[in-house]
Amino acid sequence: MKFLEWSTVENEEIEAHFLSRLNCLQNFRTERIGQRAVQLIGDVCFGFFVFAVLIVTVIAITYKPPDPWLQEQKAYNILFNSVGNSTFHLDDSVLVTGDDLNVSSTSTPLALPPAINATVFDENSVQESCNTSIPWNCSDAGVKFVVEKMNAHHFPRLIFYSYRIVSGGSKGVCDVAWKYRPMNITTPRMYTDFRRFSLVRNSDCSFEVKKIGKWHSGVNARPRRIPGGSENDGNSATFSDIRPDTAFRQGKYLYYTRGADYCKSMGQYTWGLLCALGEARYLNRTFVMDLDVCLSSEYSAAHKDEPGKDFRYYFDLEHLANATSIIEKHSFEELLLKWNVLTERHVFNHEIQPVDLKNDTHSVLYRDFRIEVDFDNHWYRVCEGQAEHYIQRPWNFLWKSKLLMNMVNAICNKLEWDFDVAHVVRGYKAENKKLWPNLDSDTSPENLIAKLKVMIGYRRKLYIATNEPFPEYFDRLREQFEVHVLDDFSQLWAENSEWYNETMRISGKPVNFDGYMKVIIDTEMLNRGKKRVETFNDLTKDCKNGVGRC
Template sequence: MNQFIWSFLCGLGEASFLNRTFVMDLGVCLNGGHTASGRDEDGKDFRYYFDFEHLKESAPVVEEREFLRDWRRWDRRRAKNKISVRKVPSYKVTPMQLKRDRSSILWRQFRGPEPENYWYRVCEGGAAKYIQRPWQALWKSKRLMNIVTEIGGRMDWDYDAVHVVRGYKANNKDLWPNLDADTSPDALVTKVLSMVKPWRNLYVATNEPFYNYFDKLRSHYKVHLLDDYSEMWGNRSEWYNETMALNGGKPVEFDGYMRVAVDTEVLYRAKTQVETFNNLTRDCKDGINTC
């Protein structure tokens, strides 16, 4: 998903530089690290994760199905005056070379894997000083943010938070030799007590799958975990009904990427934020010798 966001924003930045509208396919592939199956899953809807309405208001972007429908309608009505199209099959044609192109549609075609990493060339190469990624246009989905607001409200917006990263990083002793021990239940109690007053509301944002892993903190804090609020995405929730409507009437899984998005936003709103790689462990976020 992160690679998709990076590439998508590069494409949107290029379209803005060319004074064009970016045509966007709302289907995204979710990385296996965020799926129940552990495998990459295609066909997810961008709108599950991000606010597409805000994006359309902030940047020159249109949804692909809507664009193709209007394009076909135009060409049917004006058989002798069809929309001009230039197909660009090679990454070697740069945005600068297309700046003055008068074709109504610039259709970039990349066969197979992008050679020499096309999007790196656009956003980080020679064009970087002209083409800026519009990060400000990308907001999290209102459906997810409503969950964040509800969780914060249940704690009266008076809480502290600790971010506990474990998962595959805690299992990889070569890159993160201390993380597992530094985020053990006993170590967490010692570290958090040194930074957060006892008996505060404490939200734990984590990828640790075992709910009871944080029970020792409950002897000192009113602990809150994301799973304590599972009814907010259950089959009677507003989130469930709205995402099912986007998915043609089929239920949508509240997946790992959504969990991270909500956890992160709740964490950001805490009065005190205890971070794994700044406060809990001696290890570096990206592995040994990367601090």
């Protein structure tokens, strides 16, 4: 019996000991498994991290942005960062040039004559010698004084530089011409206006302006045309590239053939042209200038590409010729055939860097951009990659045409330089509800009235710069504001207008006022208004470049 009890106790002890060892073993295995699991998870995470770093490194080394507008360009990377891809399908209602930017190749201030506020005039001495029985004329010092004083008060946003006062043809009437600049422009370009003033002389021999005529009403003071075609106000649309034969033979030239840029948007054309001018400056070569511009179908009334337009319709060729060394294409080709002594090199790939051509000794470098060579052969590609770090686009070379700028000033003068501007973007963006879901509704006449009444006030003069193809779309706004759109000033490009006659002189045939010209004028008007209302940010919450691309 005792033996059995002892055996039972011993068995219980053995069993308890066994269970204890088993628990220890299980705990040990669980701990080992947990450690190995933690280590495995850590290894996997580290592997993913290393892989991600490797992928990012490869992308950073090999990736080249396809869009030149996103390339680094000092002073312009912020201005042009809104363009999403190399199709250049951007806001076609504005065109930025050197007129709009405070950019210069040097830090030299503008060389301008001193501005005129009002002539120094001693009224006391005039009153002491006053004799109202003596007739007065427009050459009296008091007349000039009161005209300058009245202009400074009537046109506070203009800077005046010179005056010419002549008789208006009847008693008490003087025609006055003056040169001026708007305060907010950054170029030294001056403009001319001439108006008819009605004056009276007071009993103390002081003068008083009773009435100021409208823009260009003072026809007797109009600047006379200089033999050769242009007026002496500097509004010439021609330039001369005549050079001695020896200078031509000794020169170095850069020639860009037409390529994939031809007949594209004005934005793409200017982007490519400025790249070419930048390379010519970097290589210290004369740029061969093709004055033939192709009007893209999106700006054509016939909705088809129209080659054969003249560069001078849109840009200031005279300023470009003064700013850098250029030669007109046809003149260059005639001289080339005449002498046939210049050495030539053809560059068939835009990927050949300008730095590789820096020390080239050939007289003529031809960059061949034919799409047969490369379908993506665009001028602007030359300034991509490493070239963007040493080729700077010379925006100060490119100004808007003087003929178009004269039309801008005519509109501003008709509005007495006292107006606000609304930039209303519609066109294809308003039709694309997927990318701009609210734009069409936000720019409806009803919503425009509600928002503009708050932003600019009731019955203000309002110029609308827009790509809306139907100007009558804004007729509802005329009930609340003094609305003006470009089509309201169609007499400025009508037959026998200054613009019509000058473009006829350039081309030898009538020229249609096209969409390129409209964009240029609207862009400049945006910069002249007292208040400026933009579509994106001000009128709609849609992103400028589409959903998710603010």
